[in-house]
Every structure is written in structure tokens, then in C-alpha cells.
Amino acid sequence: MNEFEDLLNSVSEVTPGDVVTAEVLTVDAGQANVAIAGTGVEGVLTLRELTNDRDADINDLVKVGETLELLVLRQVVGKDTDTVTYLVSKKRLEARKAWDKLVGREGEVVNVKVTRAVKGGLSVEFEGLRGFIPASMIDSRFTRNTERFVGQEFDAKIKEVDPAENRFILSRREVVEEAAAAARAEVFGKLAVGEVVTGKVARITSFGAFIDLGGVDGLVHLTELSHERNVSPKSAVTVGEEVEVKVLAIDEEEGRVSLSLKATQPGPWDGVEQKLAAGDVIEGKVKRLTDFGAFVEVLPGIDGLVHISQISHKRVENPKDALSVGQDVTVKVLEVNAADERVSLSIKALEERPAPAEGEEKAEKRAPRPRRQKREEKRDYELPETQSGFSMADLFGDIEL
Known part of the structure; x- marks a missing residue:
């Protein structure tokens, strides 16, 4: 009797909230039965209380004979018997320990794993504890497709910890921005106006393309994409493409870098003297019309000017009356002036000068000489050297009033 009383006295009671040590007795049907050390009672450990992964196999997580540290959740009484067992949890004990580790750590950066995309952001896990990253704190730019982060592991900064409210908020954006700032400072320290650097096309817009230079996005304006005019950014580059660009300007304070793609490529005027010479007769297409003439594309990227006086032997008031855009x-x-990037062209030089119309040649011969006419006009209106000795009647005496 004394030995039995000693055994009973050695068995401690189990209370919800206790942290106990237990040995795994069996693993079956998605749960494990455990013997709680020093109590003489058993506990039930379900898959749900082992992990947040609903697709996990419990046999991969616990083994018979293994000793676990568990949290007692509540007492469970059998329906058909008076057997008393306890529901225990490994996951919640780890979460409690994680909460204890988190208190006072606001501002620290920790590694988390994204478990799923939820309304308004991402649900993440840190040492068995569930945290939340709001959509506005996922990246430096607003992210619509949050599903792409599921399964990823990355660093995030702890923003708020409140164990009583089960509140654990993190920010990935701050980590991204701090890393970007460090990379940006490093890149700006190496960049110099006039040098040629290699980058990757990050994104394309209607006004140009942004090139990732390894921490800094520089802009290639659409006018710097190609030597050709009116080139669409999408036809010049593709996202992810690696390109060489020339640095045109740097504004570190504003975080801006202006780049040129065409400056690294041969221009249409390079070696133009070998392709084009005075006297050549070539085919071209009218690209645009102005008040003073027409610009005709004679080589890719090279437009020559047909001055209005070189369009036709006939008088042309407006180039639009004789030519149209797109006309061959x-x-x-x-x-050909390569230094000034200018080519002068003529259409009328290839046309035969029309003969004068009947009567035009004789009319020209009969026309009085301009110089003599001016002298006569001057003589007709010449006044006396002095006004003394004549009156108004002397000047206009022959005029009848």
C-alpha cells in the first residue's frame, strides 16, 4: 500500500495550458497518441496541431518512440467510456515560444515564408507563428498579383507585435527599399556621363524604356532608342533584353539617369559618302512636307530635302500641290554634307525644261528695261533745286480746276 500511495503521489495532474513532455505511442489515421510523462494519462496530437500545412503527411513529422514537448489544450472525455485524454499541440507551443521571442523586436528583420495570399496582403509564417504583410507593404510598387509570392521565403521587417491581440505585422517593402537605396548609392558612385554601360530592360512605356543598371533604373527616351524616326519602344527593345547604353546625364539627388541606346549603335550618317554622292539618281519616299519643300527618305534614317524651287520647272506655290506623304x-x-547631316535633292533636274509658251518670248523682248524706266520716272517727278521764283500757279497752271 505504501508503494501504491507513493506512485499516486508521483503522478501530477494535467491542466490546460501546461507544457508537458510526451512519448509518441502510435501514429494512425492522421493523428498521434502520446503518453504524457509523469501523469499516467494519454494525449492526442492531430495533424492540425502539428503544422499549418494541411497537405503534409503526419508520418513524415512524428515517429513512434519520439519524445515531444507539447502544450496541453483541453481535456477530452470519451463518449462510450469514461476514458480521459487530453488534446495537445506542438504547433501552438512553438507559436507561444515565437511570441516570447518577438516581444520588443519591432524594427528587426527576420526571414519569413509566405503560406498563402489573403484579402489585403500575404499570410506568412515565422517559427510557427502566423504573421501578416499588408498589400501596401509587399513591394516598393503596389502589387496586384500577390499569388506569385506564395511559397517564397524572404526577409521582412517587424512592424508590430501584440501577443494579446495575436497581432504580428511585417513589411517587406522597407527591406526592399533599403536594399535598393544601398544598391543605388553604389551604382551612382560608379556611373559617369559619357561612359557605355550594360543593363537589362526592366519595363517599357509609351515614352521610352527603363533600363536596370543593377540598382538604378535609367530612362532611354524614345528619341534615344533608334536613329530612325517615330520608332515604337516595343519594336526597339523587349523586357529582359540585355543592352549597352551610353550615359547622357546623372541626377543623383532626384535618382534619375538619362541613357541613349542609339548612341552605342552606328548612325545612318556614318560612311554616307560611300553610299551617296552628288549626281546620283535614286528612288525615295516622301516622308513629310513643309512650306519650303519636301523631305524624301533616300537611305534608312536619312532624309534629303527637295527645296520648293527644285520640285518642278513650273511655279509651285505649296509642296502639297505637287507631292504627297508616302509618294515614291x-x-x-x-x-551630300555628312558633317551637317544634310542632303540636297532635286526632282526637276530629272525633267526636261518645258518650251516657252507661244508669245512669251516676244513679250519678254518688248518689255522695257527696268533701269531706264526708273530714270524716266525720276525725271518726271524731279523738282527744281530751289523753290524761289515760282508759285503754285507755275506748277499747276495747265490744270483746269
Whole structure:
């Protein structure tokens, strides 16, 4: 009897909230039965109280004979018997320990794993504890597709810890921005105006393309994409493409870098003297019309000017009256000036000068000489050197009033 009383006295009671040590007796049907050390009672450990992964196999998580540290949740009495067992949890004990570790750690950076995308952000796990990253704190730019982060592990900064409210808020954006700032400072320290650098096309807009230089996005304006005019950014580059660009300007304070893609590529005027010379007769297409003439594309990226006086032997008041944009024309090269990037062209030089119309030649011969006419007009209106000795009647005496 004394030995039995000693055994009973050695068995401690089990109370919800206790942290106990237990040995795994069996693993079956998605749960494990455990013997709680020093109590003489058993506990039930379900898959749900082992992990947040609903697709996990419990046999991969616990083994018979293994000793576990568990949290007692509540007492369970059998329906058909008076057997008393306890529901225990490994997951919640780990969460409690995680809460204890988190208190006072606001501002620290920890590694988390994204478990699922939820309304308004991401649900993440840190040492068995569930945390939340609001959508506005996921990245430096607002993220619509949060599903792509599921399963990823990354660093996030602890923003708020409140164990009583089960509140654990983190921010990935701050980590991203701090890393970007450090990378940006490093890149700006190496960049120099005029040098050629390698980057990757990050995104394309209607006004150009942004090139990732390894921490800094520089802009290639659409006018710097190609030597050709009116080029669409999407036709010049593709996202992810690696390109060489020339640095045109740097504004570290504003975080801006202006780049040029065409400056690293041969221009249309390079070696133009070997392709084009005065006297050549070539085919071209009218690209645009102005008040003073027409610009005709004679080589890719090179437009020559047909001055209004070189369009036709006939008088042309407006180039639009004789030509239209897109029209194919044959032109003669009058001059090539590579230094000034100018080509002078003529259409009328390839046309036969029309004969004068009947009567035009005789009319020209009958026309009085301009110089003599001016002298006569001057003589007719010449006044005396002095006004003394004549009156108004002397000047206008022959006029009848």
C-alpha cells in the first residue's frame, strides 16, 4: 500500500495550458497518441496541431518512440467510456515560444515564408507563428498579383507585435527599399556621363524604356532608342533584353539617369559618302512636307530635302500641290554634307525644261528695261533745286480746276 500511495503521489495532474513532455505511442489515421510523462494519462496530437500545412503527411513529422514537448489544450472525455485524454499541440507551443521571442523586436528583420495570399496582403509564417504583410507593404510598387509570392521565403521587417491581440505585422517593402537605396548609392558612385554601360530592360512605356543598371533604373527616351524616326519602344527593345547604353546625364539627388541606346549603335550618317554622292539618281519616299519643300527618305534614317524651287520647272506655290506623304519619287542628289547631316535633292533636274509658251518670248523682248524706266520716272517727278521764283500757279497752271 505504501508503494501504491507513493506512485499516486508521483503522478501530477494535467491542466490546460501546461507544457508537458510526451512519448509518441502510435501514429494512425492522421493523428498521434502520446503518453504524457509523469501523469499516467494519454494525449492526442492531430495533424492540425502539428503544422499549418494541411497537405503534409503526419508520418513524415512524428515517429513512434519520439519524445515531444507539447502544450496541453483541453481535456477530452470519451463518449462510450469514461476514458480521459487530453488534446495537445506542438504547433501552438512553438507559436507561444515565437511570441516570447518577438516581444520588443519591432524594427528587426527576420526571414519569413509566405503560406498563402489573403484579402489585403500575404499570410506568412515565422517559427510557427502566423504573421501578416499588408498589400501596401509587399513591394516598393503596389502589387496586384500577390499569388506569385506564395511559397517564397524572404526577409521582412517587424512592424508590430501584440501577443494579446495575436497581432504580428511585417513589411517587406522597407527591406526592399533599403536594399535598393544601398544598391543605388553604389551604382551612382560608379556611373559617369559619357561612359557605355550594360543593363537589362526592366519595363517599357509609351515614352521610352527603363533600363536596370543593377540598382538604378535609367530612362532611354524614345528619341534615344533608334536613329530612325517615330520608332515604337516595343519594336526597339523587349523586357529582359540585355543592352549597352551610353550615359547622357546623372541626377543623383532626384535618382534619375538619362541613357541613349542609339548612341552605342552606328548612325545612318556614318560612311554616307560611300553610299551617296552628288549626281546620283535614286528612288525615295516622301516622308513629310513643309512650306519650303519636301523631305524624301533616300537611305534608312536619312532624309534629303527637295527645296520648293527644285520640285518642278513650273511655279509651285505649296509642296502639297505637287507631292504627297508616302509618294515614291525619283530624285537627283545635288549635294551630300555628312558633317551637317544634310542632303540636297532635286526632282526637276530629272525633267526636261518645258518650251516657252507661244508669245512669251516676244513679250519678254518688248518689255522695257527696268533701269531706264526708273530714270524716266525720276525725271518726271524731279523738282527744281530751289523753290524761289515760282508759285503754285507755275506748277499747276495747265490744270483746269
